Amino acid sequence: xxxxxxxxxxxxxxxxxxxxxxxxxxxxxxxxxxxxxxxxxxxxxxxxxxxxxxxxxxxxxxxxxxxxxxxxxxxxxxxxxxxxxxxxxxxxxxxxxxxxxxxxxxxxxxxxxxxxxxxxxxxxxxxxxxxxxxxxxxxxxxxxxxxxxxxxxxxxxxxxxxxxxxxxxxxxxxxxxxxxxxxxxxxxxxxxxxxxxxxxxxxxxxxxxxxxxxxxxxxxxxxxxxxxxxxxxxxxxxxxxxxxxxxxxxxxxxxxxxxxxxxxxxxxxxxxxxxxxxxxxxxxxxxxxxxxxxxxxxxxxxxxxxxxxxxxxxxxxxxxxxxxxxxxxxxxxxxxxxxxxxxxxxxxxxxxxxxxxxxxxxxxxxxxxxxxxxxxxxxxxxxxxxxxxxxxx
Amino acid sequence: xxxxxxxxxxxxxxxxxxxxxxxxxxxxxxxxxxxxxxxxxxxxxxxxxxxxxxxxxxxxxxxxxxxxxxxxxxxxxxxxxxxxxxxxxxxxxxxxxxxxxxxxxxxxxxxxxxxxxxxxxxxxxxxxxxxxxxxxxxxxxxxxxxxxxxxxxxxxxxxxxxxxxxxxxxxxxxxxxxxxxxxxxxxxxxxxxxxxxxxxxxxxxxxxxxxxxxxxxxxxxxxxxxxxxxxxxxxxxxxxxxxxxxxxxxxxxxxxxxxxxxxxxxxxxxxxxxxxxxxxxxxxxxxxxxxxxxxxxxxxxxxxxxxxxxxxxxxxxxxxxxxxxxxxxxxxxxxxxxxxxxxxxxxxxxxxxxxxxxxxxxxxxxxxxxxxxxxxxxxx
Numbered sequence: 001x002x003x004x005x006x007x008x009x010x011x012x013x014x015x016x017x018x019x020x021x022x023x024x025x026x027x028x029x030x031x032x033x034x035x036x037x038x039x040x041x042x043x044x045x046x047x048x049x050x051x052x053x054x055x056x057x058x059x060x061x062x063x064x065x066x067x068x069x070x071x072x073x074x075x076x077x078x079x080x081x082x083x084x085x086x087x088x089x090x091x092x093x094x095x096x097x098x099x100x101x102x103x104x105x106x107x108x109x110x111x112x113x114x115x116x117x118x119x120x121x122x123x124x125x126x127x128x129x130x131x132x133x134x135x136x137x138x139x140x141x142x143x144x145x146x147x148x149x150x151x152x153x154x155x156x157x158x159x160x161x162x163x164x165x166x167x168x169x170x171x172x173x174x175x176x177x178x179x180x181x182x183x184x185x186x187x188x189x190x191x192x193x194x195x196x197x198x199x200x201x202x203x204x205x206x207x208x209x210x211x212x213x214x215x216x217x218x219x220x221x222x223x224x225x226x227x228x229x230x231x232x233x234x235x236x237x238x239x240x241x242x243x244x245x246x247x248x249x250x251x252x253x254x255x256x257x258x259x260x261x262x263x264x265x266x267x268x269x270x271x272x273x274x275x276x277x278x279x280x281x282x283x284x285x286x287x288x289x290x291x292x293x294x295x296x297x298x299x300x301x302x303x304x305x306x307x308x309x310x311x312x313x314x315x316x317x318x319x320x321x322x323x324x325x326x327x328x329x330x331x332x333x334x335x336x337x338x339x340x341x342x343x344x345x346x347x348x349x350x351x352x353x354x355x356x357x358x359x360x361x362x363x364x365x366x367x368x369x370x371x372x373x374x375x376x377x378x379x380x381x382x383x384x385x386x387x388x389x390x391x392x393x
Numbered sequence: 394x395x396x397x398x399x400x401x402x403x404x405x406x407x408x409x410x411x412x413x414x415x416x417x418x419x420x421x422x423x424x425x426x427x428x429x430x431x432x433x434x435x436x437x438x439x440x441x442x443x444x445x446x447x448x449x450x451x452x453x454x455x456x457x458x459x460x461x462x463x464x465x466x467x468x469x470x471x472x473x474x475x476x477x478x479x480x481x482x483x484x485x486x487x488x489x490x491x492x493x494x495x496x497x498x499x500x501x502x503x504x505x506x507x508x509x510x511x512x513x514x515x516x517x518x519x520x521x522x523x524x525x526x527x528x529x530x531x532x533x534x535x536x537x538x539x540x541x542x543x544x545x546x547x548x549x550x551x552x553x554x555x556x557x558x559x560x561x562x563x564x565x566x567x568x569x570x571x572x573x574x575x576x577x578x579x580x581x582x583x584x585x586x587x588x589x590x591x592x593x594x595x596x597x598x599x600x601x602x603x604x605x606x607x608x609x610x611x612x613x614x615x616x617x618x619x620x621x622x623x624x625x626x627x628x629x630x631x632x633x634x635x636x637x638x639x640x641x642x643x644x645x646x647x648x649x650x651x652x653x654x655x656x657x658x659x660x661x662x663x664x665x666x667x668x669x670x671x672x673x674x675x676x677x678x679x680x681x682x683x684x685x686x687x688x689x690x691x692x693x694x695x696x697x698x699x700x701x702x703x704x705x706x707x708x709x710x711x712x713x714x715x716x717x718x719x720x721x722x723x724x725x726x727x728x729x730x731x732x733x734x735x736x737x738x739x740x741x742x743x744x745x746x747x748x749x750x751x752x753x754x755x756x757x758x759x760x761x762x763x764x765x766x767x768x769x770x771x772x773x
Contacts, residue, residue, distance in 0.1 A: 215700030215767075251770065259773045350694065350772050 003060070006067070007164055008050040009075035012174060024050065027072040027175035030237065034066045047116060051079075064168055069235045071201050073170030077154075082161040087122060090161055091134040094153070097163050098135055098142075108145035109135070109165075113155040120157050127155060174203030176237045181205040182316065183278040184287040185270065186241070188225045191289025191319050193232050193336040194327050198318035199287045200236035207281055208232075208239050208392075209274050211246040216350055224342055229392035231336045238393035242277055245386055246270070248379045250351055256371040259353040263297045264360050265369060266351065268309035269380070275310045276384060284313060291319045291327065301359040308362055395706040396752035400596075401543055401573060401685055401743035402710055407598040410643045414600060414635040425632050426623065435634050442641025449648050450590065450607055451581050458627045459637045462604035463572040464494035466591035467537075469606055469628070470568045471498045473614035474535045474589065475507055478566065482532025488512045488520050488539070489728040495537055495570055496724070512538075514728045518547040518680060522557060529561045536567050540574035544725040544741055545678050546685025548574070555586030566612070572596060572604075576647040577655055577683055588612050594636065598745070599643030603636035654746045659683035661744045661753050668757045672764055676735060678726070686742040689735040690760075692768045698740055701767060705759045710741040 010027065028043045028050060035041040039058035044051055052067070067076050082093045098105065113127035122130065131153070132144050156162040184196040186208045200206050210225045226241060233239045249269060257265050274286050290298045297306070307315055319327050331337040397405070406414075417438060423431030425439055439459075447454045460466045475485065487499050489511045499509045510528045513521050520538060529536075536558050541548050551569055558567050568589040571580055576597035582590055589612070594603030608614060608627070620629030647654070666677050666686050678687040690698055695711035702709055726736050742756075 215697050215704060218696065218700050219703070254770055350697065350770055353773060 003078040003080065004054050005079040005081050005162065006052040006063075007077040007079050007162070008052060008067070008073055009077065009167065009170070010050070010072050011074045011172070012072075023072065023175055023178050026177050027070060030070050030175055030177075031067065031073075034070060035063065038062055038066060068168070068170055070175070071171055071173035071203065071235065072175040074172055075167040075170055077164040077167050079162045079164040082163065085120070085157060085159075085161045087130070091131055094131050094155070094163055095134055095138045097165075098139065098153070101165065102151075105139035106141040107150040108143045108148070109151040109153055110144055110146045110149040111135075111153045111155060113157065116156065116158045127157065131155065171201065171235070173201035176200055176203055176235075177205050179203035179205075180285075181207060181281070181283045182285040182287045183274055183281065183283040184208045185274055185289075186210050186225050186228060187289070188221055188228065188340070189289065190324075190331050190337065190340040191291065191294075191327050192287075193228045193289075193340065194330045194334070195287050195289040195316075195318050196232045196239075197235055197330065197334050197336075199285075199316055200232070204285075206232065206236040206239050206287075207242070207277075207283060209242045209244060209277055211244050211270055211273075213247045213250055214245070216247065216250075224339060226390055226392055227339050228336055229390075231334070231339060233393045235334065238391060240281070241390045241392050243388040243390060244273060244383050245388075246383060249376060249383055252372065252376050252379055254351055256375060257368045260355060260357045261360065261365060261368050262351055262353055263356050264302060264305055264365055265372075267297055267306045268365070268369070269376075271306060271309040271315070273380070273384060275313055277387075278313050286310060286313055286315045288315060288317050289319050289327075290317045291322055291324070294324065296356045296358045299358050301361075302357075305360045305362050305365050394752065394755045395708075396748070396756050397708050398742040398744060398748065398752075398756065399708045399710050400745035400748075401546075401741065403595045403601065404598045404745055405747060406595075406600055406639070407643055407646055409646065410599055410639045413642050414639045417635040417638055421634075423634075425634060426621065435632075438634055438638040438641075439632055442637045445641040445645045446592075446605055449575075449580075449644050451583070452607055453610060455625070456582075456607055456610055458606045458608055458624050459632060459640075460604045460606055460628060461602055461633070462595070463492070463570070463591055463593035464604075466572075466593070466604045466606040467492070467494040467568075467570055468498050469617050470589040470591055470608075470614070471495065471535060471537055472502065472617050474566045474568065475502050476615040476617075477613045478534040479507075481564070482530075482534045483507045484510070484530050484533045486510045486512060486525065486528050486533060486536045488514065488537075490514055490518065490520075490542055490544075490725040491537070491539055492543055492570060492572070495539070499537070514725075516729050518542060518545050518678070518725060518729045520549050520554065522550065522553060525554065526557055526561075529558065529565070531562075533562070533565050536565060538569060540569050540571040540580070541577065541682045541685070542680060542725060543573045543685070544723055545680050545687040545729075546573075546682035546743075547680030548578075548682055551585040551587070555584075559586045573682065573685070576644065576651075577658075579651075582607055582609065589614075594640030594643060597640075597643050597647045598747075599640040600636050602633060603640040605640065655683040658744050658746055658748075661748055661750060662686050662742075664750065665742060665744075665753050665757065668753075669760060672761065675764070678729070678731070678735075678739065684744045686744070687739060688742065689731070689739045690764060691734050691738050692771060693738050693764065695738050695740050697767060698738070698763070701763050702740075702756075702759065705763075707756050707759060710743070711739070 024045055031043045040056040042053045080097050082090055111128045111131045113124045115124050151165050153165045182199050182204045186192045196206050208229050212222050229239045229241045253265050278286055421434050423435035425432055425436040443454045443457050446457050485507055503509045512524045540551055555567055558565050566588045569587045570591045572593045575592040588609040590607035592605050595601040616627050618629050623629050669675055669688055670677050674691040676689040699711050
């Protein structure tokens with residue numbers, strides 16, 4: 001069946017009181033920009049609902065896929081529009097709709113009508129009863145169950161009538177841009193794009209930072225991070241990616257600090273840089289893909305020490321309690337997995353000790369970092385001043 | 394300065410080749426199978442290219458089939474022979490140092506019921522001829538070896554191999570993967586008693602997507618691509634006329650004064666190896682091919698060195714270029730039983746007559762500067 005209209009269902013936004021319109025408008029804007037390349041669409045709010053209407057030919061699956069990337073959308077209902085609302089014609093069209101939409105006509109259902117047009121000759125209850133009767137008459141195996149129906153046939157009568165009964169699930173969450181902005185540390189692995197997705201889902205706009213260490217990491221590894229940012233941007237909207245050349249800082253750490261602490265100290269410097277970038281770019285948080293115990297730098301003790309590098313913004317770690325497989329499941333759902341596992345050389349392993357500390361103590365790490373004083377400041381400045389910015393969308 | 398030392402991966406297209414190909418896309422774009430003039434014109438270019446390749450291989454024109462490149466040539470040679478000969482036996486012999494387009498093909502056949510024997514090499518990368526003699530059996534149907542190894546540049550003793558095979562049983566097919574040898578030295582199917590020879594266009598300043606297979610006259614092999622029956626039914630599909638014509642011209646051009654050219658290329662390679670080997674703990678693994686130098690910079694991971702050179706616009710390969718996007722240890726270096734520290738630090742520098750001695754000088758300077766710097770940073 002060709003649908004011209006989709007009803008968009010959203011849940012949490014409805015509870016936002018007077019700010020509700022702000023949330024709705026942000027979501028509509030996002031839908032408009034995502035739908036623009038697919039044809040001529042109108043996204044409109046009316047009577048407290050959001051409708052998408054197509055004014056040109058479009059590919060149904062493509063449109064559903066795109067709507068499923070807009071946070072805030074809980075469900076997408078393909079709607080049949082009935083122009084002639086004279087009751088007899090109207091009932092016939094609803095029966096047609098059921099006929100086309102369901103192959104086995106042996107389920108329980110109820111009709112749920114709303115009447116915006118109060119001059120319509122039948123009231124909601126009468127529409128429910130009469131349409132229900134018309135359906136049963138045509139398909140005798142179907143049964144009405146007003147308490148626990150398998151299918152609810154929704155009808156809205158206005159100047160035209162809308163019929164819908166199927167709800168295609170959306171991603172849920174809150175529209176991106178309604179909850180400030182965060183700076184995600186993208187590594188090129190599986191976890192960080194998932195972390196970015198999860199925070200974006202709560203309405204947070206995303207910027208990203210990648211630490212590039214040529215010649216220890218390759219141009220392809222950098223390209224891969226850009227590709228990942230682009231994939232996340234399908235959900236999170238355009239992402240400004242900051243690429244920091246980290247090599248000299250890394251070498252300075254290698255030259256001056258104990259090797260079993262290299263990763264911890266390196267991560268603390270990365271966090272500091274991310275925090276500086278967050279503040280410069282109006283972000284209120286840093287986002288990482290860490291999960292407790294996954295590797296030596298993600299033990300509870302390591303995280304505690306690394307976390308203390310940031311004193312001005314919180315670090316959000318949405319994957320913290322997830323198992324690797326759970327993270328992989330999400331990355332497959334959002335389509336970043338295949339890119340994440342591309343095996344480009346990551347020679348940063350040069351800088352990973354064979355036996356790194358797993359229970360670091362803050363005072364020891366801070367003592368080791370003293371050796372960097374006077375040596376790292378200039379390199380830190382240079383790295384921050386030579387950032388390459390890539391806009392990913 | 395820029396120095397492209399990855400000519401065993403691919404080469405820049407010769408400007409004359411480019412010009413000819415452009416003309417074939419612009420004016421003479423006809424389908425050689427068409428009956429009208431446009432088709433006849435296009436067919437002329439294919440005949441011309443066939444003539445050129447046949448001349449270099451000293452074979453007859455009907456013995457050349459054009460393919461999409463070295464990989465397809467190897468697939469056609471091995472799968473095509475295996476299908477045609479399976480009634481006589483299911484044993485295939487190849488070596489441990491073949492290019493993936495041979496080794497993956499034999500792996501495929503082993504899953505289809507063929508039995509594959511892999512011959513090893515000595516520690517310099519030369520095929521073990523005694524092992525080959527011992528491997529030959531009554532039911533052996535194909536032997537496939539390379540001519541010049543793509544990673545280290547050893548020239549395999551193909552003439553001796555041919556003699557050994559044919560002395561044992563003249564019905565065994567001998568296939569040579571000559572992708573890295575074609576355009577670098579004279580190749581003659583008769584001298585090495587080869588029945589099948591794979592060559593490629595883009596390694597000799599021709600276009601990518603072009604290759605050919607020499608198939609000895611009256612040799613029975615089955616096609617692997619079916620359709621309109623082009624190229625005497627051996628390789629269906631509308632001929633890639635610009636690619637074929639480009640490859641033909643590239644072959645003619647590279648074989649003009651070939652000895653002089655290769656002496657020059659070898660002088661670049663020898664000079665490079667001589668100077669780079671003076672650096673402490675740098676080892677030369679190269680064979681005799683004029684264009685391939687394989688060098689281990691012990692203590693520096695090959696990818697790190699590769700990217701450090703890349704920053705200075707020097708382009709090389711770590712092991713074999715076709716396998717560098719999935720980190721793996723090179724089969725060839727493993728077959729040579731190189732120690733682990735050399736395995737992990739080997740780079741391939743491959744030269745062409747488009748390179749200059751100034752580029753070699755530049756690379757040597759850069760390497761001398763980089764090696765001590767990069768060696769400071771090792772995993773502890």
